Amino acid sequence: MELLQYEFTTAPKGSYLGNIGELIKKIRYYRTNVPIEEFKAALPSLKLLEQRLQEFDDSIGLMKRYYVDEIMEELQQEAEVEGKLMVDIERFSKIIINTIFREEFVIKEFAFDFRIKEAVKWLEFYGYKSEQIIDERLNVVKDIFRSACSMHNIIFIDSTLT
Incomplete structure (x- = not known):
């Protein structure tokens, strides 16, 4: 529709x-x-x-x-985008972080918000939850988030410097 x-x-x-x-x-x-x-x-x-x-x-x-059903179905597809995005971010991050740094990736260590307003979807990435540092690992994770957002047509906002 x-x-x-x-x-x-x-x-x-x-x-x-x-x-x-x-x-x-x-x-x-x-x-x-x-x-x-x-x-x-x-x-x-x-x-x-x-x-x-x-x-x-x-x-x-x-x-x-059946307009209500069509609309509900399309809204469900929109909601599934966030789920698919998070699955891709976790999968990519686990593989890449383990390969580069020989560490396990834990998504709960990172602060970010997924938002939708007037059908515009974006992810705002804040960095580590526990500390305000920018290191090589954070930059790699940030690039993974950015790439996954791009794949799903979601705007990526980098708020690590604010």
Whole structure:
């Protein structure tokens, strides 16, 4: 569905594109910011908006689409990106750190935040959790984080110097 195509498009309220954008924004909000019970309580209003979109599709001869399901599936794929990113970072780091430094890599030694806002994903890397030093090992780990972020189309922000 390409959520971003609709989510940040300026379209008149009540229009087809406006309704799709509104539905995406609401589902993203409920999925990420509220408990499941509140999401379930909002589902009837989301289904009503979906029904309006389906009626429009029907009026122009398009097949019935289940917009809520499509949006939920795409949001799930977005959420999986963070999991895949972390798996790659750990796998690459374990291999490379062990090969170069003959040490075990422990991800818990490093401070970083993965964030998503308005569908923009980024990872902010702070360095070691316990100390404010920059050494060869930190630079290698930082490069691994940067490379993995690049592979997953995630912006990497280096905050080790701040």
